[in-house]
Amino acid sequence: MSYELRDHTADVAVEATAPSLSALFAAVADGLTAASCESVPAEGGERFTLREAAESREALLFDYLDRLIYERDVRLVLPADHECRVIEPDSIGPDDEDEPTYIVEAGARGVPLDAVAAREIKAVTYSEMTLERRDDGWYAYVVFDV
Template sequence: MTYELRDHTADVAVEATAETPSALFAAVADGLTAASAESVPATGGERFELTVTAESREALLFDYLDRLIYERDVRLVLPADHRCTVAEPDDGNGEDDPAEPGEWRLAASARGVPLGAVAAREIKAVTYSEMALERRGDEWYAYVVFDV
């Protein structure tokens, strides 16, 4: 999986590719981390977990990134070293499934690096502006713009 930061008018964009949707979501989140700080300590900070559900794959990516920004603000940490598992909607027959039928689900974790340990720039929000999330040949592609 790879990501690159792209200049975008007064904002910043992350362009990423990966072999699976799970790896793609993690790559975009890693791009969000890179857009937030030029360097992140390799150690330190506690891992935290989160789950997100949404009605579409694009909404799931948006809600996941929005949640990471929220966690940054509430926990006063920079989420880093992202791990994600994306699950497609099921038919609603799973008795132990907490998601509604037709919902995309994400289970993720990140290492919360204390903001005092990094020179962080504020990313205000994720946007739907120009968002792309699609399969291209044998890999997945995403393009996401963040408001700075």
């Protein structure tokens, strides 16, 4: 899995590829961390977990990234070292929900903001968001408002 930061007018974009949807979510989140600061300390910070659900993959990615920004603001930490598990509707079971639901169960290390020189990412946007399966895995392009 990999990501690259891309310049985008007054914003910043993350372009990521990965062999699985779960790894793609983690790669985009790692890109969000990289867009927030030059370097992250290798140690320090407590791990935390979260769970989000949405009706589509794109909405799930948006909600997940939005939640990471929220956690940063509430906990005063920079989420780093992301781990994700995306659960698709096929694996949830027919009686679990009336509508198809995608779920991400994720964890991150919360690096205290006072330990990094972080740039504020204001929000994730749907502007130009791409999330698609490709021959060799998954691809995403996400723009963040700075």
